[in-house]
Amino acid sequence: MKKxxxxxxxxxLSLALLAGCGTGSTGSTxxxxxxxxxxxxxxxxxxxxxxxxxxxxxxxxxxxxxxxGIKAMQKALGLSDSQIIEKKNIKEDQxxxxxxxxxxxxxxxxxxxxxxxYEDYMLQAAKExxxxxxxxxxxxxxxxxxxxxxxxxxTSIYEARYLAGVVAGLKLTQLITxxxxxxxxxxxGYVGAYPYAEVxxxxxxxxxxxxxxxxxxxxxxxxxxxxxxxxxxxxxAGALIADGCKLISQHADTTGAAVACQSAKIxxxxxxxxxxxxxxxxxxxxxxxxxxxxYSYAVKSILDGTTIKTDWCEGFSDGSxxxxxxxxxxxxxxxxxxxxxxxxxxxxxTLHVFDTATFTVEGKSPESFTDAxxxxxxxxxxxxxxxxxxxPSFNLLIDGIQTVQ
Amino acid sequence: MKKPPIHIVKREDIGxxxxxxxxxxxxLLGLIVCALLIFAxxxxxxxxxxxxxxxxxxxxxxxxxxxxxxxxxLLLIAVGLTPAFRMRFWNIGxxxxxxxxxxxxxxxxxxxxxxxxxxxxxxxxxxxxxxxMAWGLIPALCxxxxxxxxxxxxxxxxYIAMQIVNVCIVFWENPKGSNTVGIINSDTKAGWLPPLFxxxxxxxxxxxxxxxxxxxxxxxxxxxxxxxxxVGESENTARYAGISVKRVVLRTMAVSGAICGIxxxxxxxxxxxxxxxxxxxxxxxTAIIVSFxxxxxxxxxxxxxxxxxxxxxxxxxxxxxxxxxxxxSDVITGILLFFLIGCEFFIRYKxxxxxxxxxxx
Numbered sequence: 001m002k003k004x005x006x007x008x009x010x011x012x013l014s015l016a017l018l019a020g021c022g023t024g025s026t027g028s029t030x031x032x033x034x035x036x037x038x039x040x041x042x043x044x045x046x047x048x049x050x051x052x053x054x055x056x057x058x059x060x061x062x063x064x065x066x067x068x069g070i071k072a073m074q075k076a077l078g079l080s081d082s083q084i085i086e087k088k089n090i091k092e093d094q095x096x097x098x099x100x101x102x103x104x105x106x107x108x109x110x111x112x113x114x115x116x117x118y119e120d121y122m123l124q125a126a127k128e129x130x131x132x133x134x135x136x137x138x139x140x141x142x143x144x145x146x147x148x149x150x151x152x153x154x155t156s157i158y159e160a161r162y163l164a165g166v167v168a169g170l171k172l173t174q175l176i177t178x179x180x181x182x183x184x185x186x187x188x189g190y191v192g193a194y195p196y197a198e199v200x201x202x203x204x205x206x207x208x209x210x211x212x213x214x215x216x217x218x219x220x221x222x223x224x225x226x227x228x229x230x231x232x233x234x235x236x237a238g239a240l241i242a243d244g245c246k247l248i249s250q251h252a253d254t255t256g257a258a259v260a261c262q263s264a265k266i267x268x269x270x271x272x273x274x275x276x277x278x279x280x281x282x283x284x285x286x287x288x289x290x291x292x293x294x295y296s297y298a299v300k301s302i303l304d305g306t307t308i309k310t311d312w313c314e315g316f317s318d319g320s321x322x323x324x325x326x327x328x329x330x331x332x333x334x335x336x337x338x339x340x341x342x343x344x345x346x347x348x349x350t351l352h353v354f355d356t357a358t359f360t361v362e363g364k365s366p367e368s369f370t371d372a373x374x375x376x377x378x379x380x381x382x383x384x385x386x387x388x389x390x391x392p393s394f395n396l397l398i399d400g401i402q403t404v405q
Numbered sequence: 406m407k408k409p410p411i412h413i414v415k416r417e418d419i420g421x422x423x424x425x426x427x428x429x430x431x432x433l434l435g436l437i438v439c440a441l442l443i444f445a446x447x448x449x450x451x452x453x454x455x456x457x458x459x460x461x462x463x464x465x466x467x468x469x470x471x472x473x474x475x476x477x478x479l480l481l482i483a484v485g486l487t488p489a490f491r492m493r494f495w496n497i498g499x500x501x502x503x504x505x506x507x508x509x510x511x512x513x514x515x516x517x518x519x520x521x522x523x524x525x526x527x528x529x530x531x532x533x534x535x536x537x538m539a540w541g542l543i544p545a546l547c548x549x550x551x552x553x554x555x556x557x558x559x560x561x562x563x564y565i566a567m568q569i570v571n572v573c574i575v576f577w578e579n580p581k582g583s584n585t586v587g588i589i590n591s592d593t594k595a596g597w598l599p600p601l602f603x604x605x606x607x608x609x610x611x612x613x614x615x616x617x618x619x620x621x622x623x624x625x626x627x628x629x630x631x632x633x634x635x636v637g638e639s640e641n642t643a644r645y646a647g648i649s650v651k652r653v654v655l656r657t658m659a660v661s662g663a664i665c666g667i668x669x670x671x672x673x674x675x676x677x678x679x680x681x682x683x684x685x686x687x688x689x690x691t692a693i694i695v696s697f698x699x700x701x702x703x704x705x706x707x708x709x710x711x712x713x714x715x716x717x718x719x720x721x722x723x724x725x726x727x728x729x730x731x732x733x734s735d736v737i738t739g740i741l742l743f744f745l746i747g748c749e750f751f752i753r754y755k756x757x758x759x760x761x762x763x764x765x766x
Contacts, residue, residue, distance in 0.1 A: 057730060087725045092585060093684070094677040098471050099721070105465055120588035120679070140580075196583045225584060 026311040029230020042305035043109060045077065045395040050084050050299055051103030053096060053122075055115035060228055062253045062271030066114045066137070068292025075136035076296050077303070092117025101126035104132045109302050112295070113137065115227075117199070117368055126150040133308060135298055138198060140391035142310045143373060151308050153294050154390040156315025159346050160287035162165050162353045164269045164323050164343050167284050168247050171267050172214045174332035181246055189240025190221040191233050191250040191257045195403070199223075199390035201385060202251045205353045206269070206287075207401055212337070212358070220245055221403040228253035234260045241266055258283055267330060286324045286344075293320045313390040316347040334382040355382035359398045366396060424752050428745065438445045449727060454512045459732065462715040472711070472718045474606045474676055477613040478668055479688050483695035484613075484620045484703050485664030488657045489541075490649020491624060491701050492637045498544065501566035502537040502662045503681075506572050509536035511680040514589050514596035514673065515577060525596050530670050532588025537666015538659045540566065545658035546712035549651045555697060556617065563689070567682045578585025579595065579599040588678045598675040602698025609675045621703040623660075635659055665689070698745065 005341050015132050052070055056063035060308065067086070074084055085106060087099045096118045104110050110133040119139035126134040136142070137153045142152040171185045188210060192199045207219045213327055222240055224232040233256025238250050241264045245296040249269040250257045261268035262279035270278075271284035294312055301308045316319040345351035356365050356378060369377045375388045385394050397403065419427075440451035463469045465653045482499050489496035517525060544558035577586045590596055592595040601607025624630040636643045643650050672684055691713060699705035720734030 055725075085725055087721060088730075089724070090533075091683060091686075093679055095679065098467075101467060102465070105467055116583060117585040117587070122592055123590060124591065194584050196580055198583075 023332045037169060038286035045079070045303060045304050048079065048083060048110075048299065048302060049106065050074075050079065051100075051106070051108035051112065051130070052084070052086045053090050053099045053103070053113040053115075053118065054086065054088045055090065055092070055118075056228065056253070057077050060253055061113060061255075062227070063088070065289050066112075066291050069295045070112075073295035073299055074294070077299055079299075089113075090118075094119075094121065096121035096188040097124050098385075100134065101128060103111050104129040105258050110135065110299060113300075121148055123147070132186070133298070133302060135308065138391055139338070140372070140389055143389060144342060146309075151298075151312065152390045153298070153309075153312040154319040154392070155289045155291070155294075156313055156386050156387065157289055157321050158201050158205035158353055158385055158392065158394075159289060159315040159322055160289075161206040161385055162209035163342055163346065164285055164287040165206040165211075166213055166338060167209075167323070167331060168206070168249060168267070168269050168325065168333040169210035169213035169217060169333050170338060171284055171330070172217060172247055173211065173342070175246065176214070176216075185244065185246060186214055186217045187245050187247075188217060188219040189218055189237065189245030191236045191240070191246045191248065191252050192221050192223045193252045194225060194388040195223055195405070197392045197395040199251045201394035203249075204398055204401065205385075207398070208355075208358055209342075211400070214352060217400070219401045221401060223403075224252055225404065226252070230256040230259075231252040233257050237261060238264070247364055255279075270324075276325075276327050280329075282330060283327050283328050284318055288322055288324055290322060293318050311388070311390040316343060317349070325383060345376075352382035354385055354394060356382055359400075361396050361398055363399065369393075369396070385398075410758065414579055414757060416753060416755045420751055422747070427748050427752050430467055430740060431744040431748035432659050433504050435741040437746075439740050442740070443733070447727075447729060448651070449729070449735075454723060454727065454733070455730075457722050457726045458719030458737075460718070461719040461726075464722070467531065469605055471562045472714055474609055475604075475718070476707075476711040476714040477609050478676065479692055479695060480670055480706050481613045481616060481668040481671065481705045482665055482688055482692035483699070483710060484617050484669060485537075485661050486692055487620060487661075487701050487703060487706075488624060488630075488697045489661040490696055490711065492633045492654065494545070494654060494658065495556045496541070496544070496559050496658065496661055497556060497690070497693060498562045499665045500542070500685040500687070501559070501563035502540045502665035503669040503672070503689050504563075505540040505568040506533035506537035507673045507680055507684045508566075508573055508664030508669070509533045509666070510587075510670040510673040511577070511589060512573065517597040518590050518593060520595075522595070522599065525599065526674065529596055530667065533666040533670035533673075534663045537669060538663040541658045541662015541665065542655065545655050549654050563693045570680060570682050570684070577680070584681075586679050586681065589673075589680075591678070596674055597678055598671075599625055606629055606675065609671055612667065612671060612675075616667065617703050617707065620664075621730070624701075624703070629653075631724075650651075694742070698742075716741075 024243050032111050036178060054063040055317050058067055085103055085108060088098045090096050092115055096113065100111055100122050112135045114137045116138045119141055122134045122136050123141060123145055126149050130149055132267050135153055138154050139152045142150050168188065168233060174326045175181045176183050176186060183267060188209050190203045192203060203221055210217045220240060220243060221238050226232055226237050233250065233252050233254050237257040237260035248257050248261050249272050255275060256274035258270055258278035261282045264280060267277055267284055268275060269283050269284050272286065272288060275283035293314060298308050342351065365380060367373060369383060371377055371388060371393045377384045377393060383394055386392055443449060443451045443454050462472045480501060486496055486499050510529040513529045513532050531702040541561060542564060544555045547558055548555050563679060574584060574586055578584055598608040601611060625742050632648050632653045635648060636650055640650050673680060693707050695713065696708045698709045716734050716738045723729055723733055
């Protein structure tokens with residue numbers, strides 16, 4: 001034991017010695033030689049290379065939507081297959097940094113990353129390759145990073161969730177009218193991934209959509225603490241159903257909830273992909289992202305030599321979000337008409353999802369909310385979600401929603 | 406008595422050269438089988454797939470370094486497991502020992518980020534070492550005191566370590582609720598291993614190789630190494646020879662856990678600069694294969710861990726270059742491992758056919 005101690009001591013001492021030298025004498029080995037083209041100069045279509053880093057692959061709904069977006073962009077701008085390099089199943093650790101710098105090494109002008117946990121690693125790569133554009137979905141650090149080649153993007157998925165909530169609310173109203181449940185029993189169960197703004201904003205908008213057509217609705221939220229785990233989501237949906245929820249929705253990436261709902265005969269609203277194949281007699285619709293508008297916009301910016309927005313967020317107005325086809329066998333009569341009406345209002349900007357007249361926090365209508373950057377988000381009678389930053393900011397727990405940790 | 410048509414005989418020592426030849430042949434055969442399989446399943450040119458695999462692992466300077474960096478960590482964990490295995494103490498808790506080491510390093514990195522690097526880094530190393538050692542000592546103590554099964558205990562401790570990491574993430578996550586810690590000290594780089602000799606992963610190389618070499622000599626040439634071997638062969642013999650089995654078990658698991666803890670330090674400080682439940686990344690289990698394949702020879706673990714990481718890194722490239730899932734590389738790795746492990750049989754035994762006279766050994 002004594003010997004061991006002395007070895008340890010010797011080792012740490014030598015480490016200390018050399019660490020001291022290291023910081024003094026050696027600098028960074030990478031000087032940031034990226035591609036030759038900066039943002040200012042336009043790039044020829046045949047010269048551009050696009051890189052993408054995905055948390056999953058085509059078998060996982062969220063990533064599949066991104067891959068479709070990239071493909072549609074490729075078609076729209078006329079890029080060849082060899083100009084697109086996609087890296088799949090990349091973890092949220094240094095593997096992401098490895099992937100990002102490797103894509104830059106391969107000559108990519110622009111690199112997309114689709115998972116929240118990639119942000120720091122992409123930032124690190126962006127510092128090293130100042131001439132390559134890095135675009136990170138769902139992140140929030142672009143504005144504060146001070147880097148001109150790092151951008152955040154997201155869709156206003158809350159708009160689509162609101163609309164999906166309307167579909168759900170109409171279904172609950174139908175159940176109340178035909179006597180299957182009482183008005184007090186109209187409780188929605190929500191399978192959430194993690195308890196932070198992106199998810200909170202999502203379930204609140206869904207709830208407000210449902211509430212707009214079914215005033216007595218309440219909601220219970222449970223978390224899986226995972227983005228994609230079919231077992232956990234199934235289990236979580238089952239627990240919500242056992243707790244008296246009459247309709248389930250989700251902010252997690254698999255079909256777990258739909259499977260649980262199909263066997264329990266409970267209507268379900270999905271995310272990312274249509275759940276009709278997983279729950280043919282229960283799935284109503286799903287809120288989905290369409291990433292093509294952003295990918296085309298960003299890549300086109302490189303081609304034109306224009307700058308990419310630091311924070312990009314669009315919704316119905318340019319087709320970045322939508323809900324999937326309504327399952328006519330399950331939705332309440334008149335749903336399609338109502339959906340069209342709400343969609344028009346959302347697109348036109350006459351309907352605001354987070355209208356402060358429609359919800360309360362601890363019994364009071366909220367009057368002020370400042371985001372991390374110090375912007376006041378509540379004015380003109382509504383919460384300005386995703387207008388100052390692409391990532392969602394709404395993280396208030398509103399009355400009528402109960403969360404189970 | 407009639408002679409059976411096939412006779413399996415234990416070989417005399419086959420000699421290093423010939424043994425190496427058998428293994429190379431096995432790899433070649435494995436590659437051919439994989440090539441056939443790739444072609445049959447996907448219709449792709451297997452040579453193209455192999456080329457992409459190689460390019461993914463060592464195609465650029467940076468990729469080569471990534472392969473080296475990850476291979477070193479796998480190597481270090483395997484080296485850490487080895488003394489326990491030599492003692493026939495089945496430590497399958499490396500994942501947990503790595504995680505506790507990593508979490509200790511991360512904690513120091515977060516809470517003492519004001520300290521100057523010459524103090525901070527050794528402190529992190531020491532914390533990892535102690536944490537890993539403690540995590541290794543728990544099952545050893547239970548074994549010598551209560552006769553518990555070390556396989557079960559080390560395995561279960563992995564899950565406890567993961568939960569400890571989960572609890573810590575609650576305090577360290579940014580933003581709250583997102584379950585991601587992100588890069589620790591990304592501005593100040595406090596607690597990051599600095600480049601050595603101009604190499605970003607220079608320290609990883611030095612630490613991993615020093616410990617590997619140290620382990621080789623420790624097991625082969627020291628009294629303690631010999632004690633480990635004796636306890637592994639037979640506890641009764643050890644007792645008869647006056648070796649305190651208890652002490653050897655405790656000491657060996659302390660060393661084993663400590664090295665795994667240092668691997669956790671290298672991951673956090675020298676590679677990922679973050680902490681999550683997947684920080685171990687299953688390497689604690691892969692390292693078991695490395696240690697066994699290398700037959701507990703610390704130096705032989707170098708090519709084995711390089712091979713496994715090579716395949717892993719190549720996989721990412723295969724998946725991005727062809728419209729293949731990265732699982733194809735798992736298939737290739739599996740087949741190659743099958744051939745490699747299978748060929749050990751032919752190294753140890755000789756098959757002689759009836760008619761020829763088999764030499765008895």
